[in-house]
Amino acid sequence: MARIPAGAKATVPAEFQGAFDQAVSRIGGPVSGGPWPVVLNSPELALRRIHLADYLRKESTFSKKIQELAILVAVRAMDCQYAWMAHAASARREGVSDALVDAIRDKTSLPVMTPEEKALVDYGQEFYSTHKVSAATFQAALDQFGAQHLVELTMLMGHYAQTSFILNAFEVVLPEQSAEPLLPV
Amino acid sequence: MARVPVVTREMVAPEFQEAYDEVTKETGGPITGGPGSITVNSPEFARRRTPLTSYLRYETTFPKRIQELAIITTARANDCAYVWNAHAPAARREGINDALVDAIRDKKELSMSAEESAVVNYAQEYFANHKVSQATFKAAVDQFGTQHLVELTALMGHYAQTCFFLNAFEVTLPDERTEPVLPV
Numbered sequence: 001m002a003r004i005p006a007g008a009k010a011t012v013p014a015e016f017q018g019a020f021d022q023a024v025s026r027i028g029g030p031v032s033g034g035p036w037p038v039v040l041n042s043p044e045l046a047l048r049r050i051h052l053a054d055y056l057r058k059e060s061t062f063s064k065k066i067q068e069l070a071i072l073v074a075v076r077a078m079d080c081q082y083a084w085m086a087h088a089a090s091a092r093r094e095g096v097s098d099a100l101v102d103a104i105r106d107k108t109s110l111p112v113m114t115p116e117e118k119a120l121v122d123y124g125q126e127f128y129s130t131h132k133v134s135a136a137t138f139q140a141a142l143d144q145f146g147a148q149h150l151v152e153l154t155m156l157m158g159h160y161a162q163t164s165f166i167l168n169a170f171e172v173v174l175p176e177q178s179a180e181p182l183l184p185v
Numbered sequence: 186m187a188r189v190p191v192v193t194r195e196m197v198a199p200e201f202q203e204a205y206d207e208v209t210k211e212t213g214g215p216i217t218g219g220p221g222s223i224t225v226n227s228p229e230f231a232r233r234r235t236p237l238t239s240y241l242r243y244e245t246t247f248p249k250r251i252q253e254l255a256i257i258t259t260a261r262a263n264d265c266a267y268v269w270n271a272h273a274p275a276a277r278r279e280g281i282n283d284a285l286v287d288a289i290r291d292k293k294e295l296s297m298s299a300e301e302s303a304v305v306n307y308a309q310e311y312f313a314n315h316k317v318s319q320a321t322f323k324a325a326v327d328q329f330g331t332q333h334l335v336e337l338t339a340l341m342g343h344y345a346q347t348c349f350f351l352n353a354f355e356v357t358l359p360d361e362r363t364e365p366v367l368p369v
Binding site: 003004005012038039041042044045048049051052055056059060078079080123127131132133138142147148150151152154155157158159161162163164165166168169170171185 | 188189192223224226227229230233234236237240241244245263264265307311315316317322326331332334335336338339341342343345346347348349350352353354355369
């Protein structure tokens with residue numbers, strides 16, 4: 001549930017019904033949680049967005065661990081409870097240490113990280129707190145990931161910041177069961 | 186110019202050359218400035234982002250002036266001089282009055298029409314607090330309806346993403362400008 005009903009085939013305009021079916025199929029079938037029920041109020045938007053999200057999530061070749069860490073940094077910065085709950089668990093599964101996940105959540109001083117983790121966390125946190133990235137932090141991230149992957153990681157964080165905006169503004173309700181503590185916001 | 190070099194076809198991995206050709210078709214060669222010069226570092230990503238941008242900018246049916254107002258409010262909240270410089274003139278052209286454009290730039294309060302305040306309050310509240318109050322949400326959904334409010338939210342999120350990569354990669358402003366540089 002959210003502040004608006006889920007987009008449904010019966011309620012979207014006739015010219016969007018084809019896009020609705022295609023989007024649902026690309027998402028992997030009807031879903032009741034997360035951003036998609038909200039986004040499906042605009043089926044053509046949903047369809048084009050899932051095509052882009054699939055590249056960032058499923059086809060890009062940076063490691064799954066780095067991907068989940070990038071998502072956590074973005075959703076913590078956006079205070080998004082829903083995305084945090086979904087991704088803190090997967091970040092832990094992909095090998096991000098509990099100490100690092102918890103420090104990002106609680107905004108406490110960060111534990112010792114690998115150079116790859118540090119390059120990414122510094123980059124994301126610096127942008128979201130100051131809207132710019134210092135030369136040293138940018139260079140560390142570029143050296144670590146290269147231009148293609150750094151662009152993709154930036155886009156992934158921006159994509160999840162957009163998701164956070166949707167989830168927070170439309171007040172998508174959290175699942176009843178979660179192994180994760182709530183994000184302090 | 187930016188913090189990374191211009192991408193030429195020779196720099197692109199073979200599996201991405203077809204995507205590179207597609208995204209550089211309009212320029213007929215390497216993209217040397219603006220947001221496209223950054224996204225082309227990931228040609229397949231760039232190829233998929235274009236249709237999304239196109240939907241949010243050119244195919245959706247909410248008024249162009251509301252779109253431009255949403256974009257400049259987002260650029261201001263994310264301190265993005267590049268997007269500001271590109272869209273403040275467009276907002277003025279679409280009929281957002283100069284006093285409102287300037288007030289958004291200078292973070293001043295100003296009275297607005299009901300339609301304008303519905304989008305500006307929604308965006309400013311979200312970017313400042315990461316949430317939207319019930320009254321502000323209701324004003325926005327009453328004004329735009331669910332489909333258009335979802336699209337406006339996605340548009341602002343899309344431009345916030347643009348602000349992130351333009352700022353992080355330090356894409357330089359064009360030399361010829363009609364707008365004062367956004368104070369950040």
